[in-house]
Amino acid sequence: MTTLSKDASEQAAVADVLRSGATRPPRPNAVASSLSFGWRALLKIKHVPEQLFDVTMFPIMFTLLFTYLFGGALAGSTTAYIQFLLPGILVQTVVMITMYTGVTLNKDIEKGVFDRFRSLPIWRPSPLVGALLGDVVRYSLASVIVLILGLVIGFRPDGGLLGVVASIALLLIFSFCLSWVWTMIAMIVRTEAAVMGVSMFILFPLTFASNIFVDPQTMPGWLRAFVEVNPVSFLVTSIRSLMSGEPDATKLAVTAAMCGGFLLVFGPITMRLYNRKT
Amino acid sequence: MPAIETSGLIKRFGDNTAVDGIDLSVPSGGVYGVLGPNGAGKTTTIRMLATLLPIDGGSARVLGHDVASEADAIRGKVSLTGQFASLDEDLTGTENLILLARLYGYSRPAARSRADELLTAFGIADAGSRQVKTYSGGMRRRIDIAASIIVTPELIFLDEPTTGLDPRSRNQVWDIVRALVGGGTTVLLTTQYLDEADQLAGRIAVIDRGKVIAEGTTGELKASVGAGSLHVRVLDPARRSEAAAILRTILSESVTEEADPVALSARLDRTSSVAAALPAFEDAGIAVASFAIGQPSLDEVFLALTGHPADDESARTNATERTETSS
Numbered sequence: 251m252t253t254l255s256k257d258a259s260e261q262a263a264v265a266d267v268l269r270s271g272a273t274r275p276p277r278p279n280a281v282a283s284s285l286s287f288g289w290r291a292l293l294k295i296k297h298v299p300e301q302l303f304d305v306t307m308f309p310i311m312f313t314l315l316f317t318y319l320f321g322g323a324l325a326g327s328t329t330a331y332i333q334f335l336l337p338g339i340l341v342q343t344v345v346m347i348t349m350y351t352g353v354t355l356n357k358d359i360e361k362g363v364f365d366r367f368r369s370l371p372i373w374r375p376s377p378l379v380g381a382l383l384g385d386v387v388r389y390s391l392a393s394v395i396v397l398i399l400g401l402v403i404g405f406r407p408d409g410g411l412l413g414v415v416a417s418i419a420l421l422l423i424f425s426f427c428l429s430w431v432w433t434m435i436a437m438i439v440r441t442e443a444a445v446m447g448v449s450m451f452i453l454f455p456l457t458f459a460s461n462i463f464v465d466p467q468t469m470p471g472w473l474r475a476f477v478e479v480n481p482v483s484f485l486v487t488s489i490r491s492l493m494s495g496e497p498d499a500t501k502l503a504v505t506a507a508m509c510g511g512f513l514l515v516f517g518p519i520t521m522r523l524y525n526r527k528t
Numbered sequence: 529m530p531a532i533e534t535s536g537l538i539k540r541f542g543d544n545t546a547v548d549g550i551d552l553s554v555p556s557g558g559v560y561g562v563l564g565p566n567g568a569g570k571t572t573t574i575r576m577l578a579t580l581l582p583i584d585g586g587s588a589r590v591l592g593h594d595v596a597s598e599a600d601a602i603r604g605k606v607s608l609t610g611q612f613a614s615l616d617e618d619l620t621g622t623e624n625l626i627l628l629a630r631l632y633g634y635s636r637p638a639a640r641s642r643a644d645e646l647l648t649a650f651g652i653a654d655a656g657s658r659q660v661k662t663y664s665g666g667m668r669r670r671i672d673i674a675a676s677i678i679v680t681p682e683l684i685f686l687d688e689p690t691t692g693l694d695p696r697s698r699n700q701v702w703d704i705v706r707a708l709v710g711g712g713t714t715v716l717l718t719t720q721y722l723d724e725a726d727q728l729a730g731r732i733a734v735i736d737r738g739k740v741i742a743e744g745t746t747g748e749l750k751a752s753v754g755a756g757s758l759h760v761r762v763l764d765p766a767r768r769s770e771a772a773a774i775l776r777t778i779l780s781e782s783v784t785e786e787a788d789p790v791a792l793s794a795r796l797d798r799t800s801s802v803a804a805a806l807p808a809f810e811d812a813g814i815a816v817a818s819f820a821i822g823q824p825s826l827d828e829v830f831l832a833l834t835g836h837p838a839d840d841e842s843a844r845t846n847a848t849e850r851t852e853t854s855s
Contacts, residue, residue, distance in 0.1 A: 260700070263649040264707035270645065271680040275633035277604075286630040290616065293627075297618045297659060362612040366675070369578050370631050371604040526582065 280373035287380020292387060304350055305392040309343045313399045316342075320463060329404040336400040337489040338462030341421060341482060343396050344389045345457055348425050349449040351385050352432025356445045359436065359527070375521055382429050389425050393418045409495035417492045420505065424485050427509040430516035437523035456482050481508045529592055531556045531683050531714040532577060538585030539572050539738075546572045548738035549586065554731075559705060559715040561729030561746075563722065569738040570718040571611060574685045577716075578608040591682055607676040611687040614672055617661040621647060621671050624660060625678065632679045646674040650704070666697025673704055677713075684708060686717040690724060702727060726750075734833060742833050752832065756821055758794045758802055763815040765789040771816075774808050790817065795832070 278286070295301060316339055321328030355378070358364065367377045397405075397414065407414055432449055439445050459473060460482040466474045477483055488505045491498035532554035539547040547569045554560040564570050575581040577590055579599040587594065593601045608614070615624045622643050629639035647653045650670045655663060663671065669689060676684055686705070690698040705728055708715055719725055725732045726746045734742040734749070742749060758779070762771050768785060772792055775783045778801060783794040796802060802821060809816050 260651065261703050261707040261710070264704055265711055267646055267649040267674075268677060268680045268708065268711035268713070271642070271677055274679050275635075275638070278631065278633045282633075283631055286627060289630075290619070290627050293623055294616075294618050297620075361617070362610045362614040363616045365575075365580055365608065365610045366614040366628070367631075368580055369603055369606070369608045370628075371600060372631055 277371060280376060283372040283376035284379040284383060287377050288383035288387075289380075291381055291384020295384070295388070301354075302388070302391070304347055305388045306395060308347060309392045309395040310399060312343050312346075313339050313396050313403075316463065317403060324464060332400060332403055332405045334490075335463070336396070336405040337417065337493050338460075338486045340393060340396045340400075340417070341486050341489060342457045342462050344392050344421055344425050345428065345482060346453060347389060347392055348385070348429050349432060349446065349453055351382060351429045352436040352445045352449055353442045355381060355433055356436040356439065356442045359524075374525065375517070378433055378520065378524065382426055382433075385429065386422050386426055389422055390418070393421060407493040407495075409493045413492045413495050416497075417489045420488060420492065420502075421485070424481075424505065424509050427512040428481075430512055430520055434516050434520045434523065437520060437527060456480060461486050481505070481512075484508060529556065530554055532560075532588070532590050532716065534573075534577070534586065534588040536586030537573065537576065537583060537588055539569075539576060539581060540584050546738055547576070550735070550738070550740055552733055552740065552743075554714070554716060556714050557709070557712065558730040559709055559717060559728045561725035561732040562716065562718040562735055563720070563725050563732050564718070564735035565720060568735045570735055571687055572738075573735070574608070574687050574716070574718060578606060578685050579603055580608070605681060606683045606685065607679075607681040608685045609672045609676045609687065609689065611691065613660070613668060615660050615668075615675055618659060620657050620659055621652060621663070622656040624671070625675060628675050629678050634678075642678060646678065647671075650674045651700075664697075665693055666700065669693060669697065669701055670704070673701070677708070680711065681713060683714045683716065686715060688718050688720065691720065698724075736834055756796050758796055758805075759818070759820045759822060760792045760794075760805075761788075761790045761817040761819075762792070763790070763817050767814050768792060770812065771809060771814050774812060774814075775805055778804050778808060796821065 317328050317332055317335060321331035325331035325334060364377070431452070435448050436445050439448060459476055460480050461477060462482070466477045469477060484501055484505045488498060488501045491501060530553045532552060534550055534552045537547055537550040538545065550573055562570050562573070572581065576583050576595060577588060579595055579602050583595060589595070590602045591605050595602060619627070625643035625646055626639045629642045630636070634642055644653070647656045652667050652670055655667060660668065660671065673689070689701050693701065705715055705717065717728065729746060731745055732743070732749055733740050742752065760771065760775070762768050768790060772783045772785055775792065775794055779794055779796070781794050781796065783792055786793060806819060
């Protein structure tokens, strides 16, 4: 052999790590592997902080814009309107941002690293669940920004800290479950622009044709019929009830059921598409 | 038991049959080379064997497990280094390895020390805290392979591990492959380069249009192709056809005029009298820039085995590649 001694030592070093890698640790469970992927999502935020633009700027823009645009006309004053609007605008902001989950995943999944994830002996949904857990951190940040801004411009929740925390928790659960719709779209549609387009087409009616901005009493019958079955309306009513310190158990139960529905319908469809993706 | 055994393996993308009845038997231990041009179906075959793509027909067993029904058992024993960056470009090298080690079940501190150990062994410890997107091609290949041996696999798939690398990085990858084999891991590697297969592989399968067209040891394969080939570059392109005529007379072999206007190539068998060509050029007053005898190239292997050059494929197979990457 004409192998140089440097090459030989490199080969020996590789042989060493192969020997020490021969003992295989026990497989991680579903929670542990999902959390590892959640850690990946947080690392990506650390390295690419620009991706926080949507969760910081959108909330500020939405809250200020809608409060001062509609406040005087709809409720007589912005201070009066913010009491009604804030829970809704909180939902609007976060639900709108969930769209980026699909956009990001669509781009991410095209990369070679997903081949590696898919070839690992782990719980199959964990890369997706982990990505969504990372997004929950982004949604929390957006929620906190809306709330602080709301408090500054006059929002006073009667439900106190407990009501606010419970509201945000419910919103995060709803967003996590709703996001499976976007993950499904991310698997079907080819480009991120198309994911954005399809998601917008669903999100606009879902957020605007709701009880976020105005009381449905003033709407024509056909629109009211939609608004009253819209999952976002149930969520907004539930959050208003929590914020005001008078939890509406029925609406909360319906909202929880809808969350479960999103997860149970769109989760398996997403996973089926993910497993068959080439 | 062979490490891999396939029978009539088929994969279709729409109307296109990317893998059209592949039969392979890859013995345990050593390197098995899968040689073929772009779009021949190499990557698709590997992806099916690594359980990333469902198969459309035939059967395949990897380390004794069926790819269709026992995918999870296979995933626990094999690893894959894809043709394109199979790490997260936004994360640092260390973070990537820690993430994967955690996914294999290492505790947080154990994952950290395993990552450091691998980076050091692969000579990229200095780059551990840099994002992978800043890595050179050679470093990226090394960390890709490091990521594949966090837990030592019984079988590793390397998809064109040296494509696009400079000669030094290529040699480093070859050394790593030899170390893997020394440690008892079976390596299945795809390549477009005959000399790579020759350097590393004990056995080779040549794939074309989704089918195995030749299989055997490197010696057997080369014997079927001829001893090698002659590559001549003349100084004056205007005199190339004259030079080609001289070569034809001397070698009594067919001589190919390459796309490069000064280049000629010819297949050689053992009895060819190559040495007579240089004086003949001198007598005719044809100046020669280079005159080299080399291993048969993949094109020549294809010409010998299929009667058509590998390039013929590109138009048709580009369509295949597109389907593979976009669907």
